[in-house]
């Protein structure tokens with residue numbers, strides 16, 4: 001038994017060590033990632049669930065360093081903790097606006113591109129000014145940019161609503177992301193001005209066998225759909241699409257398309273029409 005405990009302990013320290021080492025490595029590499037052009041944006045279509053028409057696109061970060069692909073779920077939290085997210089977020093904003101410019105020019109797209117903004121970035125006192133600057137610099141119509149924020153960003157609702165108001169008055173769209181997973185979400189949609197509500201995947205997983213989820217979903221849609229865009233995230237099956245066709249909502253998920261590199265997205269858009 002003593003031998004076993006010793007083994008467990010060694011196993012534990014080994015795992016802990018590996019975690020710490022990986023974290024340090026990611027942090028170090030992340031600092032160089034922008035300069036070395038290892039970051040990319042992929043684009044996932046958002047479509048009218050009834051007609052399949054393209055209504056929006058979400059830009060998602062991809063990082064593929066020489067030592068192998070790292071998921072944003074792993075590196076975004078590290079970027080947050082180290083503050084690197086401010087720099088990375090600015091790169092995302094610039095890159096997305098360059099694409100908007102390009103697509104606008106070629107009349108390829110006439111839908112908003114949304115980018116994810118995290119807490120630390122949004123709370124940076126220069127954030128709103130920077131977004132406006134980039135838009136003015138690229139001379140794009142602000143209605144083609146949407147900012148996705150989660151309720152974590154808005155723990156100070158008063159402060160956040162100022163920024164949100166400012167962005168929306170400038171013409172930028174604002175989406176509430178991951179709706180349905182947190183605590184204060186209902187409070188937020190009752191008190192904030194926004195354009196788009198993104199309903200989290202967890203609320204539609206198993207939707208077909210879960211009457212309660214169905215009831216909650218239709219209540220949310222009923223309460224907001226007249227004046228807001230609603231996007232249902234993480235749609236994977238034909239069955240889900242069939243049920244959701246009862247509502248006039250926007251769908252996003254692997255069923256329609258995985259996130260794609262810009263070039264492939266352009267081809268996809270030509271296929272699905274607009």
Ligand code: C2E
Nearest residue numbers: 060061072073076092116117118234235236252253254255
């Ligand atoms: P999110 O904003 O909720 O983005 C949706 C995630 O769901 C994406 O994961 C997307 O690839 C994935 N997804 C889309 N359709 C489906 C589906 O049908 N099934 C399943 N299982 N997943 C689907 P991804 O790209 O790995 O990003 C994970 C998270 O990382 C994002 O969640 C977002 O919170 C964060 N993130 C990604 N890009 C950025 C960025 O540029 N800035 C910031 N701050 N965060 C980002």
Ligand code: CA
Nearest residue numbers: 058116148177
């Ligand atoms: Ca998002």
Ligand code: CA
Nearest residue numbers: 177178198233
């Ligand atoms: Ca989401």
Ligand code: CA
Nearest residue numbers: 177178200201
């Ligand atoms: Ca999420």
